Amino acid sequence: MQIRVLGCSGGIGKGLRTTSLLIDDDILIDCGTGVGDLTMDELVKIRHIFITHTHLDHLASLPLLVDTVFDHLNGEPIKLHLLPESLKTLDEHLFNWKLWPDFFVLPEAGSAVMQPCVMEPGKIAKIRGREIEMIPVEHAVPAVGYRVTSESGKTFAFSGDSCENDTFWEGLNKHSRLDILFVECAYADHDKTLSKLARHYCPESLSADMKKLTHQPEVYITHLKPGDEAEILLELQAAMPDRNPKALNTGDSFQL
Numbered sequence: 265m266q267i268r269v270l271g272c273s274g275g276i277g278k279g280l281r282t283t284s285l286l287i288d289d290d291i292l293i294d295c296g297t298g299v300g301d302l303t304m305d306e307l308v309k310i311r312h313i314f315i316t317h318t319h320l321d322h323l324a325s326l327p328l329l330v331d332t333v334f335d336h337l338n339g340e341p342i343k344l345h346l347l348p349e350s351l352k353t354l355d356e357h358l359f360n361w362k363l364w365p366d367f368f369v370l371p372e373a374g375s376a377v378m379q380p381c382v383m384e385p386g387k388i389a390k391i392r393g394r395e396i397e398m399i400p401v402e403h404a405v406p407a408v409g410y411r412v413t414s415e416s417g418k419t420f421a422f423s424g425d426s427c428e429n430d431t432f433w434e435g436l437n438k439h440s441r442l443d444i445l446f447v448e449c450a451y452a453d454h455d456k457t458l459s460k461l462a463r464h465y466c467p468e469s470l471s472a473d474m475k476k477l478t479h480q481p482e483v484y485i486t487h488l489k490p491g492d493e494a495e496i497l498l499e500l501q502a503a504m505p506d507r508n509p510k511a512l513n514t515g516d517s518f519q520l
Contacts, residue, residue, distance in 0.1 A: 265287060265288060265394060265412075265414035265415065265416075265418070265519070265520045266287070266288055266517060266518070266519055266520075267285055267286070267287055267412075267420060267444075267517065267518040267519075267520065268285070268286040268287075268516075268517050269285060269298075269512060269513065269514055269515060269516040269517070270284040270285065270286055270292075270296070270298030270299055270301060270302070270514065271283055271284045271296045271297055271298025271299075271514050272285075272298075272446075272486040272487065272512045272513065272514055272516075273487070273488065273490060273514065274321075274450050274487040274488055274489040274490065275321075275489060275490040276297060276490075277490050279514070280490055280514070281296060281297045281298030281300075281301065281514045282296030282297045282298065282321040282322065282324060283296040283298075283316075283321060283322050283486065283487065284296040284297075284298045284299050284322075284325070285422065285446075286302075286310075287394065287412065288394075289306065289309045289310075290309055290310060290311045290312060290391075290392075291310070291311070291312045291313075291314070291391060291394070291396070292310055292312070292313045292314065293313075293314045293316070293410055293412075293422055294313075294314070294315060294316055294322040294323070294424070295313055295315070295322065295323055295324070295325045295326040295329060296321055296322050296323070296324055296325060297321075297324050297325060298325075298514060299325035299329055300325055300328070304332075304336075307329060307332060307333050308333050308336040308337070310329070310333070310342060311340065311342060311343060312342070312343050312345060312389075312391055313326070313342060313343070313344050313345065314345045314346070314389075314396055314398075314410055315344065315345065315346040315347075315350055316401075316407055316408055316409060316410070316422075316424030316425065317347075317350060317403055317405050317406065317407035317408070317424060317425060318350045318353040318354065318405055319404075319405065319425065322424075322425070323354075323358070326358075327358060327359070327363075327364040327367070329342075330342060330367045330377060330378050331364075331365075331367070333377075334367075334370075334377055337377050339375070341375075341376060341377050341378055341379040342377065342378050342379070343379050343381045344378055344379065344380050344381060345381045345383050345389055345396070345398075346380065346381075346382065346383065347382070347383065347384075347385075347398075347406050347407075347408060348382045348384075349405075349406040350406060351380050351382055353405075355368070368380060383398045384398070385398050385399060385400040385408060385431070385435075386398065386399075386435075393414075393415035394412065394413065394414060394415065395412070395413040396410055396411070396412050396413075397410065397411040397412075397413075397435070398410060399411055399421075399431065399432050399435035399436070400429075400431045400432070400435075401423060401424055401425075401426035401429050401431065401432045402426055402427050402428065402429040402431075402463060403424070403425045403426055403427065403463050403464075404462060404463045407424055407425055407426065408424060409421060409422055409423040409424045409426065409432050409435075410422050410424070411435065411436060411439070411442075414520045416520070417441065418441070418443050418520035419439070419441050419442050419443055419444075419520070420442075420443060420444035420445070420446065420481075420518070420520060421436055421442060421444075421445050421446070421481075422446040422447075422486075423445075423446065423447040423448050423486075424448070425448055425450070425463075425464060425487060426447075426448060426463075426464070426465065427459070427460070427463040427464055427465055427469065428465075428469050428472070428473055429473070430476065433473060433476035433477050434476075436477060436479060437476070437477065437478045437479070441479070442477075442479035442481045443481055443482065443520060444481050444482045444484065444518060444520070445477075445479075445481040445482070445483050445484070446484050446485075446486050446512055447465075447470065447474075447483065447484075447485060447486065448464065448465055448485070448486050448487035449464075449465045449466065449467060449470045449485050449486075449487065449488065449496055449500060450462070450464035450465060450466070450487045450488070450489055451464055451465075451466040451489060451492070451496070452466065452467070452489075452492045452495045452496045452499060453466050453467050453468050453499055454495075455489075455492075456468055456469070464487070466496075466499075467496060467499035467500045467502075467503050468499075468503065470500065470503075471500065471503035471504045474504055474507060480507075482510075483507045483508065483509045483510065484509070484510055484511070484512040484516075485497065485500060485509050485510070485511050485512060486512045488511065493511060497509065497510075497511050
């Protein structure tokens with residue numbers, strides 16, 4: 265199983281792309297601006313998209329992706345895996361014929377190019393030998409992370425956007441293996457009041473929560489705010505030197 269980081273930044277700018285992970289050639293976790301760097305040949309191979317939550321930086325490319333590949337799906341819809349609350353938000357505020365056409369019913373109801381697959385926390389989707397488990401987290405809107413297992417049994421997890429919680433760490437601890445962890449830390453400690461309001465991690469809160477994790481995976485930090493990346497990483501390395509956290513970067517690739 266290959267994991268390709270299409271985007272992992274907390275903002276935009278030259279060389280920065282917002283959150284999206286490509287698993288092999290057919291699965292996306294989130295659909296941020298990095299999806300726009302894929303070729304047409306790569307875009308048309310995507311068949312499953314797992315959404316962590318409905319904030320724009322994790323969804324920005326979704327409406328354009330579905331529009332772009334509309335004529336290339338050959339009767340096989342893109343399956344959108346998400347919370348019921350997230351589906352309701354997309355129905356009401358995005359695919360509503362006002363902001364964007366409703367691709368849940370186009371070209372016609374019953375044979376749409378995008379098919380919602382509602383998941384509940386704790387459920388596992390099995391796709392061509394890979395398993396994707398939805399795990400609840402805490403954020404400003406209903407949100408989840410995912411634990412992904414390859415055919416060989418190797419595993420990575422992605423927190424999505426989160427603040428202090430027990431559910432994500434409990435969900436990871438109930439399994440015997442975790443090889444790689446992608447976890448967000450949006451703000452430096454000088455912005456910890458803002459991080460609480462926005463319900464994101466800062467180094468102080470993430471290092472406290474990481475003590476709940478019984479595994480010793482490689483740790484990569486996502487969603488760093490542009491301009492504060494170096495400060496956040498230095499604070500994390502000082503707060504949890506035993507974890508050796510490293511910055512995740514657009515273009516990184518992992519093989520499990």
